[in-house]
Amino acid sequence: MMRIIDSNNTNPSLLLLLAAAEELIREKGCRATTLQDIINKTGLSKGAIYHYVSSKDELFGLILQSKVKAMNDSFQEAIARAMKSNDSNAPFLAVAQGLHESSKESSAYNSIFIYLLSQKENPAIAKILAQLQQYSRETTIQWIKSGQQEKAIPHSVDPAKMADLFLIFTYGLRVQNLIAPTSTAIDSAYLYHMIMTTLKQQ
Structure with a gap:
């Protein structure tokens, strides 16, 4: 079972491992990046890597999970600021910005997501994708519930159903940006407008 990143985990070896692997993926792509490349780049032993x-x-x-967590951290920080400034829309702007960045063709997140999806017939990878889906869905549900508490989202919105719609949209956006990255004018501002319009119409 894939390790779940603890919200307070600041283990330097784990952070180094994630950062080095992400950099290699941007340089070489997912298929060409090997564990030996990661060992060479981090200086960590194979045993240290297999610990994680x-x-x-x-x-x-x-x-991928760390990227969802980073977006969630930005959302929670924006909520804290919103409570002080009465700007209840700020957390969803943070989500829109994170989604826009992670769905770009050049994003390591997008590359990894498509790479893993292309191998879904492998039971081990199917399990990784299922765990990521569950983690992302639970996180999105919490975003919506937080927005309802802050009165930025109507209580008529079903958090679970809206989370499912949000994930369907994000998966489609990732594929679109991979196939035709220059054919869409969807930026973070438009994503924010779309998210808020959809939520407030429910």
Whole structure:
């Protein structure tokens, strides 16, 4: 089972591992990046890496999870600021910005997601994707519930159903940006407008 990143985890070896793997993916792509490349770049032993993950693919899944967590951290920080400034829309702007960045063709997140998705017939990878889906869905549900508490989202919105719609949209956006990255004019401002319009119409 893929390790779940603890909200307070600041283990320097884990952070180094994630950052090095992400940099290699941007340089070489997912298929060409090997565990030996990661060992060489980080200086960590194979045993140290296997303390965190059992395979390259699991490491890639952990990078995706860390990106969802980073977006969630930005959302929670924006909520804290919103409570002081009465700007209840700021957290969703943070989500829109994170989504825009992670769905770019050049994003390591996008590359990893498509790479893992292309191998879904492998039971181990299917499990990684299922765990990522569950983690992302639970996080999105919490965003919506937080927005309802702050009165930025109507209580008529069903958090679970809206989370499912949000994930369907983000998966489509990732594929679109991979196939035709210059054919869309969707930026973070437009994403924010779309998210808020959709939520407030429910």
